[in-house]
Amino acid sequence: MENDKEVLVKVEGVSKKFARDLKRSLRYGVQDLTREVLGRPRVDKLRKSEFWALSDVNFEIRRGECYGLIGHNGAGKSTILKIINGLLKPDQGKVTVKGKVAALIELGAGFNPILTGRENIYNNASVLGFTKEETDARLNEIIAFSELGEFIDAPVQSYSSGMKVRLGFSVAAQMDPDVLIIDEVLAVGDVFFRNKCINRISELKKNCAIIFVSHSINLVGLICSDAVVMDKGRVVCASKSIGESYMKFLELRESGQGFISGDSLLQEIQLRQEGRKIDVVEAYSTVDIFIRFSQPVNAYLTLVIFDLSQRPVLSILDFNYENIQGSEFIINDFKIDLVPGQYSFSVNLITEYQGKLIEKIMEAGKFRVNGKDFLWSPTVVKYRYNMLS
Amino acid sequence: MSEVRVYTSETGLGNPIRLFGDIFKGFREGRFLGYQLFIRDLKASVRQSFLGFLWHFIPAIATAVIWIMLNSQNVVTIENVPMKFPAFAITGTILWTLITESMNKPLMRFVAAKGMMVKLNFPKEALVLAIFYDLMFSFLLKMLVLLPALLVMGYYPTIEWIMAILMIVPMYIFGVAVGLLLVPLGMLFMDISKGMTYIFQIVMYLAPVVYPVQKIGAMGVIHKWNPVTPYIEFIRSNFGGYQFDMYFQLVLWSVFGIVFLFVGLVLIRISLPVILERSGS
Incomplete structure (x- = not known):
């Protein structure tokens, strides 16, 4: 430290x-x-x-x-x-x-939309506490960082919101x-x-x-x-x-149970260990994924695991791309190769492999993974690193 | 380490010396910002309008022309005018616009900068500087019209003209000070800025703008103690070469102006955090 x-x-x-x-x-x-x-x-x-x-x-x-x-x-x-x-x-x-102190709280404070980007660099810089000389000295760097090219001499009101942010950040970044x-x-x-x-x-x-x-x-x-x-x-x-x-x-x-509406085909998706439903699971442990529908279905099913910020993390497919038939299913011995965090399932029901969508349910069967390996990839697999020399 | 800032619950009122030090520092640090705000709004206002700088004169000249017409057609007869009436009226209306501008500008500036103030920490004194830049610029433009107009109407420059022009400074200080005192309330309630427009219209008729100072009756009392009167009269009499006898009021209001300005600056310092905290972002 x-x-x-x-x-x-x-x-x-x-x-x-x-x-x-x-x-x-x-x-x-x-x-x-x-x-x-x-x-x-x-x-x-x-x-x-x-x-x-x-x-x-x-x-x-x-x-x-x-x-x-x-x-x-x-x-x-x-x-x-x-x-x-x-x-x-x-x-x-x-x-x-x-x-x-510099605050990147509001980018482009002091901008006047009528004036050009170049003129507004001075406006923004003065609000941020630069002097005229400091701004003059950094002008070229600011323009280069913003990558606005010839638009720098166009009025800011003609900029897209992304371009305004670019210009604002470029000024602030020079502090x-x-x-x-x-x-x-x-x-x-x-x-x-x-x-x-x-x-x-x-x-x-x-x-x-x-x-x-x-x-x-x-x-x-x-x-x-x-x-x-x-x-x-x-x-x-x-x-x-x-x-x-x-x-x-x-x-x-509270993690809650996700959103499954009463009239959907999907009634339940849950993680089970030793036949019992669980909401919290240890990383690298093995679980069963249990799915129940309101009536027997004949459809092709895919599951996608999403993290809290709705990033897709992992998809689960059937070995032979075959349709499922019936109303209750289980995927046995699914290994939780996920980093600790909050996850949910997206359930997609399709008429057949590469067919039409029947039902798609997001944020079903929420669960949390506990563990100690906090990594910035969502999935993690353990392998042995073998020494060769 | 260059600078250490400590933020506690204290507003600084308990330590006036440091408070004035902070205000002074605010002016020093806000120099570029104040100038830049002035330039920004000036450029934008010119680019956004077809008539551009003309808008600085249109209201004053329009008012003057109406009064000149009313007078020449004998609709209203204004007597005992110490100058040629057109010169008298134009000087009066232009001075009147300068005064109302100086009282209006602070609130306009602060309200316009509200969005910036709730997000970023910058010396608020920069806004006061911008106000003075705005006013000086407007003054120069108006003189560009007024002085030639006086020449055309047969008033030639004398040494007193310099006195007249210098008197703009205490007049602006008084006006800006009053304006600054209205800022805290004005930022919270729209009523202030709306009300000011009407009040100025009414007050114009209670001040010797298009007619000479009255000495007797209720109007005489109003004119005598109206803070605007000595400024208008001093400046106009020096341009027009007639007698001015309100030196006591002139000094009185100018001293008040300086006191008000300091009070206003302190008021802005301590009340703005309270106001901005409640204005959200």
Whole structure:
């Protein structure tokens, strides 16, 4: 561990109250201000319609570290980012930020659609805190990074949303921050540009502390060194192991049984061990997959396993591409060669091999895989590495 | 390490010296941003309109022309005008636009920048700089019309013209200060910006814009204590070479202007986080 590196972001016991009612919230705001002018202590208790958006959040990030913040909507991720960025004031506690802060929260802030891309580089750069000289010096790099070519002299209102993001990121990427705050901005843009952004962030990572908020666990895994799981304004788990944090995140929400509507042919798909239904299974163990239909069918069946973010992971086919006939089936001794996480089945019923679709059901038979091998490929198979020399 | 920022629940009111230091630092760091915002909006407004800069004069000249007509046709008779009426009316309406602009601009700037402010942390003083750039530019343009117009109507430059032009600075400070004081409320409620349009229309008739200062009656009292009167009168009398005797009010409102400006800047610093927190993103 590089614990000798300096702490750039320190969050100590930070709490934040929000009020659900706008008018009341304004009144409380004025109340807080007057109390401060009069030198009276703040109201620490919750007033009517208030709730804790953050409560007692603690963590610190050193240079060279990248914290991934994961959590469901409303968990307080954006709130803590805004406090670190100085946009919101904490109600309790203290945030200390050292050095130059850059926030990739809104790309292309300050753009005016009427003006050209080139002119807007200056607008965006000035909002991000560059001086004129700094912008002049980096102009060519910015334009080259954006790959916009001759469109750079076209008005920004003629750009596609992807192009705007490119330009915005290109400006922001030229900063040399000590602290970098990233909030879900990489979601847009094509694959190639996204990879370029990730590379740039990895490059920056060596020299700064990064806080990264994303719903994509794959991106978090790719970029981050640590993961913090937040739920209802609290840090539930902070770990060097992103996989461990991810499992914690999955536990926050009941997995449920998936969505099978009553009038569909498929009635049930479940994992069984020793004849009993299970929802949680150890990685590399062997299970039976049991399927039941509401009436006897004569169809060609394929199963696809999907992960939580609906990435297809593995397909299961019949050996001889034959139709199934009947209403109850079982696939015996299926080996769970999956990395820990949350999975579900997609069940496809087709009239015959390469025939017409009869029924397709997504997110059926949810299950969770436990284990210790957190890897960034969804499937994992164990082999022996034999020594040759 | 270059800079350490600490964020706690304190707003800074408990430590005024540091608060003023922060405001000063905000102006310094916001120089490029303020200028860039001014240039951006100027370029965009010219590219988006056919008449371009003409819009800076159309309202003032239209008002003046109407009054000149009303007066020359004896529909309304304005007496005791210390200058030729057309010159008097045009100077008055142009000065009036300058004042209303300076009071309106702060709210316009801050409301327009709201989306940026809830997402990014930048010195808000940059917006105040942008406001002053906007106003100086508008002033220069208007002088380009007003000064030749005065020449044509037989008023020739004197040393007093310099005094008139310099007086724009305290006038702008007063106007911007009032505007800044309205920003916190105005950002929360649409009523302020809507109301201002109507109020200015009414107040124009309560100020000596197209008619000379009244000395007696209720109107005399209103004119005497209307903060806009001394500025309009000082500037216009120096252009037109007539007597000005409201020095007390002029100094009074200018001192108030400076005090209001500081209060406004502090108010913006402490109230914006409270407002932005509640405006969402």
